Amino acid sequence: MIFRPNSGAIAHGSALCGELKQFLMENEPDYGASLVPNLSHISFLAKNHTGIDVDDVTHLVGNQYQLTYRYQWSIFNACADMELEGEERTSVSFIVDDSGNIEFNIHDNEERDTLDEF
Template sequence: MIFTNDGKSFSNGQTVCSALKEFLEKNKDSFERSLIPDLSHIDNRAENINGIDISEVTYQGNGKYQLDYSYDWFVYRGCSDMDEYDESEESVMFSMDEKGNIEFDTSHFEERDTIEEF
């Protein structure tokens, strides 16, 4: 994904964070599913339907940013009337080069398991 900043020039730093947040909110359909981890550590039937809600983008230095976001999850239990619903908060680092190319670091999602939830 390439950040265009509505055709305006930009440089990495805290000053571009609000424009980055706005850009990511407008384009979240193209990346949000990659930021929702496997929910099987909650329940094999757990699912997210609504995608993510972006809270904040902060500059971390050296072309790296942190995206804070939340997502909801739901477990439908059928006739038992014991459905579950909750919201989780996450953050992910991403880098952006001088051309606006954005790359998310989702490596921490690959190692998650049930033990980490306890």
């Protein structure tokens, strides 16, 4: 994904956060699924079908930013006549290089179980 600010040149800092947020909201279908972690710590039946909802972008330092977002999960088990839904809120850091390329610092979404939660 390549970000192009309205001013043309990328001037890193908190002033750029609004434009980055708008860009990330508009382009969520291109990257959103990659930011939803493995949901096995909730249930092996938990699924995300809606991608993410962008909440905020904040400047950290230099060309590093933080994206705060939410994602929905649901569990449907017809055999138990059960449907559960929930929402998780998290954040991820990312960099914007001088060419406008955005690279998320995605941690390995390895499988977890309920013991990891304790």
